[in-house]
Amino acid sequence: MSMDYRRMMQEQVDGQLDAQEEEVLHQHLQKDEQAAEEHAKLESLHHQLATAPARRAPNRLAATIMARLAKTIELQAKQEPLPQEVEMALMLTTSIVQMLMMPTMLAASYMVLNAQYSPKLLTRVMERSIALIVMMIEGLVVLLEEVEYMIRKDPDMAPVAMSLIPTALMGMIDYLQEEQDIMQDKSA
Amino acid sequence: MSDDDQILSEWIVAARDEADQDAFAEIVYSFQDAVYNLCYRMLGERTEAEDATQEAFIRAYNNLDRFDMNRKFKTWLLSIASNHCIDRLRKRRLKYLSLDEPLPNSMELALTSEQVTPEGQTVRNEQSEYIQSMLDDLAPDDRAGIILKYWYDYSYAEIAEVLDTTESAIKSRLFRARRALAEMLAPDDNDDQRADDAINRLSEY
Numbered sequence A: 001m002s003m004d005y006r007r008m009m010q011e012q013v014d015g016q017l018d019a020q021e022e023e024v025l026h027q028h029l030q031k032d033e034q035a036a037e038e039h040a041k042l043e044s045l046h047h048q049l050a051t052a053p054a055r056r057a058p059n060r061l062a063a064t065i066m067a068r069l070a071k072t073i074e075l076q077a078k079q080e081p082l083p084q085e086v087e088m089a090l091m092l093t094t095s096i097v098q099m100l101m102m103p104t105m106l107a108a109s110y111m112v113l114n115a116q117y118s119p120k121l122l123t124r125v126m127e128r129s130i131a132l133i134v135m136m137i138e139g140l141v142v143l144l145e146e147v148e149y150m151i152r153k154d155p156d157m158a159p160v161a162m163s164l165i166p167t168a169l170m171g172m173i174d175y176l177q178e179e180q181d182i183m184q185d186k187s188a
Numbered sequence B: 001m002s003d004d005d006q007i008l009s010e011w012i013v014a015a016r017d018e019a020d021q022d023a024f025a026e027i028v029y030s031f032q033d034a035v036y037n038l039c040y041r042m043l044g045e046r047t048e049a050e051d052a053t054q055e056a057f058i059r060a061y062n063n064l065d066r067f068d069m070n071r072k073f074k075t076w077l078l079s080i081a082s083n084h085c086i087d088r089l090r091k092r093r094l095k096y097l098s099l100d101e102p103l104p105n106s107m108e109l110a111l112t113s114e115q116v117t118p119e120g121q122t123v124r125n126e127q128s129e130y131i132q133s134m135l136d137d138l139a140p141d142d143r144a145g146i147i148l149k150y151w152y153d154y155s156y157a158e159i160a161e162v163l164d165t166t167e168s169a170i171k172s173r174l175f176r177a178r179r180a181l182a183e184m185l186a187p188d189d190n191d192d193q194r195a196d197d198a199i200n201r202l203s204e205y
Helices: A003-013 A019-031 A032-049 A060-080 A086-116 A120-155 A155-187 B004-017 B021-043 B046-063 B072-099 B105-111 B120-134 B140-152 B158-163 B168-187 B189-204
Strands: none
Touching: A003 A019, A003 A060, A003 B004, A003 B168, A019 A032, A032 A155, A032 B120, A032 B140, A060 B021, A060 B046, A086 A120, A120 A155, B004 B021, B004 B072, B021 B046, B021 B072, B021 B140, B046 B072, B072 B140, B072 B158, B120 B140, B120 B168, B140 B158, B140 B168, B158 B168
């Protein structure tokens, strides 16, 4: 059987033949028994495929997909590098904080010098200064983590995050101020 | 644009631009049956079909920004799912070649009466499994063409879009696959008889 008739049989099943071609195929099938048999098989297959039912998704599938998606998103957020501008903003923030820390550190050293006349006071000031440094470093780490988290969630939060830094610094200066007051009380 | 399309594109935009997971959940609910059926017909096995469906949706979510809003979303989604299934089938073949594991199909056939089945359903399931066992013998690309044609009623052009090829390639792929399947109908008379019975009983409903 020629390739042409085979192609026509296939197209006929898909409803792609015009009336004239249908007639040509019909004529051929009447004459050629083997072709007629092949055609019947093809029609039977077409019918079986066309009536085969579709499988429905299991009930819990959508929930599983959403759970897996949430996990994937979380993982990706951890691995994904920050956008370059956010990275740069973070670096700038860190430098500003370091610069602002300088006067605080200077004030701490000044206090140490002033406390030299009393060993007891000196010990206390040293302890407090070390506590202050530790607090500043730890505070800085927490602050940076918070800022990173906020910016990741919403880049528009960057200015708000930046404004947190002076607030945190004010807190540290207050702490020093208290210390200064204590020292003054003592010397008085 | 119909109301449904309008709602769908709102979901897509919300999921894409605002990472709105609720919006994406709506998309999952709307298309899970279509994607699952495709994966099931491609892979012939429930557990793997579920896994492939999950993977397809996650890939779709991650690539939402590459989706062209002028295209049909379902076509795009099914294209992700079929490509994933074709990959899986290729890997599976490599694995069987190297490990000589038994094919899961025979097991699946024995286990698929999982749901409560009224009589009509049983006939349908039986016929459906018979069809499935034939599909499993086709090459992955040919299988995808047949599935999209018969379960999704797609035209040659639409199938070509899903499988990223030309209409004439799809035509010859479909014709070749159907001829192979039609030949499979013949050799075993029992199977043939069973399929005919199933059709006859079906037509009574």
